Amino acid sequence: MEFNQNFILGCSAIGAGLAVIAGIGPGIGQGIAAGHAAAAVGRNPGAKSDITSTMLLGQAVAETTGLYGLLIAMLLLFVKPLV
């Protein structure tokens, strides 16, 4: 019983670590968005404020999938549904 619980806790920690690998995707996506925004500002410096707000909105939406991974990790570590 004791061993089983500790085994499940350890596996939950590994699972939490694997879940936050989901952060790679939004990282790449946000980088691409920022790069294109920089290019757009270079082409049209007058529209800088519009470009910045559009970029931030898009990045915040793109972040969501990474946050789902974070949420799974949090659930595994703190709520411990499997123990």
Place this chain on the structure above:
Amino acid sequence: MGQGILLSGGADIDFMVHGIFSYEIFGQTVWITTTHVCVLIVFLLIIGFCLAANRAVKKADDVPKGFQNVVELIVEMLDGMVKSTMGKNATKFANYIGTIFIFILISNISGLFGLRPPTADYGVTLALGVMTFSIIHFNKFKHQHISGVIKGLCDPWPIWAPINIIGDVAVPISLSLRLFANVLSGTVMMALVYGLLSWIATAWPAVLHVYFDLFSGAIQTYVFCMLTMTYVTDAIGES
């Protein structure tokens, strides 16, 4: 509390919701939690501001000065934001969008004042998401009528209807989870800094507060309102 964090030495890491007292209703145990208290504090703050604003506007001058200036600035900013996204439908929705904007913004930055942000509790954000969901579908039925809604569900073919329904139901869930997870990640980060690095945590966590509470909170508020406006405009259609 996770065993792993306890093992690493910081025993006073605390970012969970705590119950304050419980009572029985219809055979169920219901807890009054710290979230209720924080929401109450945020409400009192907003109500106090509203009363002050009401008094300032009642004896308004043609040339605004002092507090009246601040109130007019806030109202004009919110109206401009709604107008730039919703166009001719803006007047009907400026109230709702302004209300949730102010509530979410004050909730998000309340972490600065030592509260646990109410939006870091899924109960609060799910309620906001469900409110947006009801408004979207009320307007969909009002402006597109039953035939339009059914036509929208069977787009492009009737066999896609289940997928479209899943897409509709996913809207409030993704809206609320986005806000919740963003604020929660900031809260957890600050709790880890103060709990695990307490021996060097002097002054420099202020920078993290500016990012996690102010910047991230403001962006997520903007995103929530922006998406709400986009969905509602989409539901009203071109009628």
